[in-house]
Amino acid sequence: MSRKQTPMSRPEADSEGQLLGVRQAALGAxxxxxxxxxxxxxxxxxxxxxxxxLSAVAGLASIVGLGDSFLLGAIIFVGGGMTTIPLLFASLAVFMPGESMGAKGAVFNAIVWTGFAVAFWSEQTGVTLALYLLLTLAAHVGYGYVLGTVYGRYATIPVYDV
Structure with a gap:
């Protein structure tokens, strides 16, 4: 059987016998x-x-015991954006609404944003809070749209019978 090149397809093992393997993880990254x-x-x-x-990003390094370092926090932040979120998206994309993979990614990351908005909130109020919410939501939707579009173009999302 040949592998379909559609954004979502029934799972078939790749040439190495894996459904989600190194290739898919690298494409996700x-x-x-x-x-x-x-x-x-x-x-x-x-x-x-x-x-x-920016202290909110530095706090990521502090959470894992590396001190209050913006550089280390930024590395953790980008690392999560290249590993954890793409792997979650690959697992859950089939359940997201939307016609295109970009739309599915935007919806998925809008959901992720709700956790970000709480975790990175630094006591903003009024207009500053509104700007925080609006701009961080825009950042997440943009990230998700690009994540979904790129991943959908080069990888397949397996669809499992549940």
Missing amino acids: AAGLAGMAVMVPILGVAWLVGAFE
């Missing part, structure tokens, strides 16, 4: 990196207008 290229500038704008605190 590349798609996540492309998504981060969209997300980071929007978060930069949020920072420039005072709606996003």
Whole structure:
């Protein structure tokens, strides 16, 4: 049987006998990196207008016991955007609404944004809070759209009978 090149298909083992393997993970990482290229500038704008605190990113390094380092926090943030989120998307994309993989990615990451909005909130209020919510949502939707589009173009999302 040949492997279908549609965005979502019934699972078939690849040439190495894996349903989700190294190739799919590498494509997910590349798609996540492309998504981060969209997300980071929007978060930069949020920072420039005072709606996003870089200390929230530095806090990621502190959570894992590496001190309060923005550089290490940024590495963890980008690393998560290249590993955890793409793997979750590959697992859950079939359940997301939307006609295109880009739309599915945007919906998926809008859901992820709800956790981000709480975790990275640094006591903004009023207009600053509104800008924080709007710009971080835009960053997540942009990331998700790119993640879904790139991943859907180069990889297949398996559809399992449940």
